[in-house]
Every structure is written in structure tokens, then in C-alpha cells.
Amino acid sequence: MGMTNDIDEIMRETGGYKPGKAFIGCFDGVGVETYGVDTIGEPAVYHKESKNFHIFPSNEEKVAQISDSDKRLRDKIINYCQNIECFKFIEDKGELNDDKIVICKKDGSKGGVVTSDRKRVANGLYKFLPFYYNGKIYNINFMRFYIDKENKVNCIFKQIQFDRTNIKYVNEDGICYPKTYQNHVNKLDKLIQDNKGKNFCYNPPVAYDDIEGIVEKFIGFVKKCEEYETK
Numbered sequence: 001m002g003m004t005n006d007i008d009e010i011m012r013e014t015g016g017y018k019p020g021k022a023f024i025g026c027f028d029g030v031g032v033e034t035y036g037v038d039t040i041g042e043p044a045v046y047h048k049e050s051k052n053f054h055i056f057p058s059n060e061e062k063v064a065q066i067s068d069s070d071k072r073l074r075d076k077i078i079n080y081c082q083n084i085e086c087f088k089f090i091e092d093k094g095e096l097n098d099d100k101i102v103i104c105k106k107d108g109s110k111g112g113v114v115t116s117d118r119k120r121v122a123n124g125l126y127k128f129l130p131f132y133y134n135g136k137i138y139n140i141n142f143m144r145f146y147i148d149k150e151n152k153v154n155c156i157f158k159q160i161q162f163d164r165t166n167i168k169y170v171n172e173d174g175i176c177y178p179k180t181y182q183n184h185v186n187k188l189d190k191l192i193q194d195n196k197g198k199n200f201c202y203n204p205p206v207a208y209d210d211i212e213g214i215v216e217k218f219i220g221f222v223k224k225c226e227e228y229e230t231k
Contacts, residue, residue: 003045010046017175019046020152022055024062051171053145053153054126066157067125070142074129076211077140078103086219087131101222102132125157131222134229137165138222140214144203145177156181158208162221163201170199177201188221192228 004010011018045054057063081087081103088100129140144159153175163170170176176199178184183205184191191202204217 003047005045013048014175017151017153019053019055020148020154022057023156024158050169055155070127073142077214080211080215133222134226139163140218146181147177147179153177160206160208160214161201161203162218164225165199173199178203188224192225
């Protein structure tokens, strides 16, 4: 399947979506660093198998800073979760237990891609934490994707996004990024109802570095999704 950075091919593969921009920081219009990647030759890549977009800051120093920051946050979240009763850490996915929200130690730093044009590894970007529960995957992502009014897929680094995935990849049945970069305040119930049986993304109202808040919101996200599964 492979990867491509050909804009026309990406649009054909996705039904009209194309790479937009990469942002760094809290997207409130103030102090946000922006990297344009919506022109041919800029560092954007589309993964054909997963149907995921990967958009890179042009500055290698920034890539390293984001990677290091995300790694520290992932490790802190993993350590924090180990002390919470509803989580279980396993060595192999063969040990999956539906009574717990499970994270497989082998998957604890999943992610990272190699660009097709520059052949450079961006291992720290796009890593996420996958959790398994009741036959589904619930991911904590450390970057927030959204689709703008021009059908461009944009990415904000150092913001939190959750997703529920019924199959292997969140976009496997079609691009399901939200059409807003803003927090989904009081909208989770509607998102779940509108996407029953489908993959979807959720922008939790929580700060990037709020470990306790991220985990609390994530547990609530999983529980709320599961409540609707039984209705």
C-alpha cells in the first residue's frame, strides 16, 4: 500500500481531502506557530493503508521538540494509569480482559512514519497510546486533526484528541476527523449517538500537560461510549 505525497493522488484516495497546515500549540489565534504544507513538495504524506495524514513542521528542531515533549507526556500518563484500578497493563494482546481498560506494553509508544519524499524518520511524531476494551480500540492522541472549510486536513501538535476505533485504523472506513479544532464541550453524547458503530474522534476540553485531567476525561470517554453500546 505504501505512502504518497502526491496531492492529486491523495485527493483521489480520500474522496477530495488534501493536506492543509501543521500548527504547534494551543490554537486560540495567539502565539501559534504555523507551518504551511499545502503546496507540492512540502513535507506532508498520506498513508494509503491506514488512510491517515501526516503533516510535518519544516523545522527539524521543532520536530525534535514536539517528539521529546510527547514522549515525556506519554510516559507520565502510562505511569499515572498504572495506579488506577480500571486499567490493566499486559505484555501481550493475547491477555486481553474485557473487565479492564487494557494497554499492551508492546504498543505503549505506537506510531511514527517514514516520509516517502525525504526518507527521514519522524518517529516521535504521531505516536499515540492505544487502549483496548470490549473489542474496540480507544486512543489517546497527542495531536489534534481537523478538517477545514476547504476540505483540507490540518494538524495541531501538543493538543489532545481521543478516538474510538472499531477496526484497526480510525480512518479505515473513511476520513473521520472532526470539522472543528475546538474542544467538544457538552457534545460527547451527540458525537457518540451520531457515530454509533462508526469510528470517530473527540476533542476533549483538557490541557495538553494536564495528566490527571487527560486520564479522567479519557476514562469518562470510554465509559460513555460503552454506555451507549448497551442501549
